[in-house]
Amino acid sequence: MAIPNNFVLFNQTWAIRTATPGEIGDDLGQCRSDAHEVVLNPNQNEESIRHTLTHELIHCIEQKLHLEMTERQVDLIALGLIDLLRTNPEFIEMIQGE
Ligand SMILES: [Zn+2]
Numbered sequence: 001m002a003i004p005n006n007f008v009l010f011n012q013t014w015a016i017r018t019a020t021p022g023e024i025g026d027d028l029g030q031c032r033s034d035a036h037e038v039v040l041n042p043n044q045n046e047e048s049i050r051h052t053l054t055h056e057l058i059h060c061i062e063q064k065l066h067l068e069m070t071e072r073q074v075d076l077i078a079l080g081l082i083d084l085l086r087t088n089p090e091f092i093e094m095i096q097g098e
Contacts, residue, residue: 031059054078
C-alpha cells in the first residue's frame with residue numbers, strides 16, 4: 001500500500017510521515033495542524049494504517065474549520081468514509097469531475 005508523502009488541503013501542503021521511536025507513544029497517529037503534518041505509528045497493519053490516516057485527515061479538516069469534533073465523531077466519520085468510498089469508487093471520479 002502506497003502512502004502519499006504529502007497532500008494539499010485548503011491550499012496548504014501537509015506532510016505525512018512515520019513517527020520516530022517513542023515520538024507519539026501509544027497513539028496510532030497524530031494530526032499536527034500547526035506544523036501541517038500527519039504522523040503515523042508504523043507499528044500497525046495496513047488496514048489499521050488506512051483507518052488511522054483517514055481518521056487523521058478528518059482531524060486536519062475539522063481542526064482547520066474549528067469544528068471541535070470529538071474523537072468518537074472523527075473515528076466514526078472515518079469509518080463511514082472508508083466504507084462509502086471503498087464500496088462506491090465512482091464517487092471519487094464524480095468528485096474529481098471525470
Ligand atoms: Zn483522533
